[in-house]
Amino acid sequence: MTTAATNLRPPPFLRRYLTFTWLTLAVAAAIMVFEAFAHPSIVVNTLVTGGMWALMAAGLAMVFGVMNIPNFAHGELFLLGSFTAFTVFSPIQDALFDDPSLTWLKVVGPIPGMVVALAVGAVTGVLLEVALFRPLRRRSRDQWVMNTFLLTAGVSVVAINSYRLVVGNDFHGVPGYWIFPPINVAGVPISVDRLMVLLISVVTIGLFALFLRRTRLGRAIRAVSQDETGAQMAGIDLNGIFVLTMAISCALAALAGASLLFLFPAYPDVGLQPLYTAWFVVILAGLGNIPGAVVGAFLVALLQNLTIFYVGVGWVDVLPTLFIMLILLFKPSGLFGSAVKGVWEQ
């Protein structure tokens, strides 16, 4: 017999999986509120970089959830995006330099670069799936997760060094996208670039979530991530879904690279930090969990910005790692991980 008091508490499985998670989120929220008064720049940086990590991590999580591929070449899509945006934006920047009175170009100028980066990323994703993952899938699905991990590691090395051979080791960056005076938000001056990047990430994540939840294709993607065989029996074209998933994931990474060009100039190794940050996020949130990855991205961004502000920029790899190991001690399947095992785990 249980008493009325215990009946009011959430059932055991909820208690077990929610308490620690909510506690962590509450602490993060409290820090955000505190820092909003003490050091608003931390909050701004957290939101700006967090939005972009969310784009990276959501793509990574989706590819893992749907195709069971732990993509180690995700950072190179970031590089591809930033270099594409640089190539497209440079002439526009020059035109603006020659004639600063073109206000309309000042407003819309950065957009083409991002759109082209998005498209180039999507095409690369299609190529990756068709040229690499499909042949491997056709040959064997034994130890698929490890094999694709190594495969993408190879792709990453080839991509970084090919870029180095073709483009060189120089930094290709822009001083800023939208050259306007900073805007005051609640008394804190924030550069227009940062606000726009935040806007881009919020809009993209919103559209992405709508696509996944409200469209037939999105439902098909989610179906494949839950049960591949079942989805196939329901008439879903698996190959089509794989191509689409890879294209979206790569496009998101490229968009992140393009949007952050003013913070991360394009150079061969630029993808490394976004890559391992996205992996931090995905591990923290639980592999394959897309909404978790979005929340986790802001958590990791907060952690990184706190580390940079209070400890020093060099420790940005060390402290978040320790924190993640600590979390995994308590929650081995990630902060939002469920106890349900995915196909890849069995």
Next chain:
Amino acid sequence: MNAKSTVSSTWAARLRANRRRIALVAVLVVALVLPFIPPFTGEDYRRWLVGAAFIAAQAVAFDFTAGYINIVNFGFAAFVGLGGYTSGLLAVELGIPPVIGMVVGGFASGLVGLLTGALTLRLRGIYAAVMAWFVGLALMGIVRNLPEITRGSLGLAVPSLLDSPENLPYYYVILAMLVVTFGVLAWVVRSRFGLAFRAIGQNLAAARASGINPTRYLVINFALSCAFAGWLGGFYAHYYGILTPDVMLTSHTVEVLAIAYIGGRGSLWGAAVVAFPLSIGVEYVKVQFSTLPGVHLVLYGLLLVVVMIYRPGGVAGLVGGLEDWLLRRRRQDPLETPNPA
């Protein structure tokens, strides 16, 4: 023993039964005399040989984890670096001779590997791989950020292992270390432990069902591999005489990983044998195309991609296939069949 079998066929049978061992001894002999065969008589080429043997030993230690328990230690280079720094700092700060320092470095790496493994190996394989990578990044960050101890990116000058400035004695030292690494790990693999490792690597659930405690074996394997990585790192430190945090870069892990997988996962010897031609070939390319930095890494990456897609068994798998094919042909040979129709 078949009474009909002649002396020569017993010989052949014995040869066939010990073919692996014979091949390995042959390879070892080649490796021993290699520095006296031109062009390897030159110091530059002998330096390449040292590099090749070093990467071969690392690849063997790497394959012990990757090929048997199917966990990719993506922070491998950091464990190598940790051993190197431990040994180097002991020599610089306390004047401990490198030979002892290297062993201590091995223990240090093994200990950190033990802790990492104990924390991450209860998770699924990919978690462990990525967490090992994070630990590696964290170790590199720590080394970078404590310049008052490690001198950070400036580089830590470390006394050399031998008095000789020549490469030849170093080559024999690292060759001996390669043989020890291979010998110990091959011995472990053939023991009861090896059976458990293989069982876990192939099917975790089945291994658990047959009474193996997977985590324990996984941690032992991981820590042992890390310990050898640290020991080899000690050689690196006292051979090159300078340590920077770049030893721990992920790209070094990828290099070792590429060689281990091209050599053939789960074979140990494949990695050791392939490392020599591959690493020397790559050095050659690096020198030939010195105006194109990174071209050798493109080659490594492409090879890895091709092997992963088309020949997942690597060179060891190819050799195994060839061996099967030869033996099958022999069995069809009418002279060899015991009861010809």
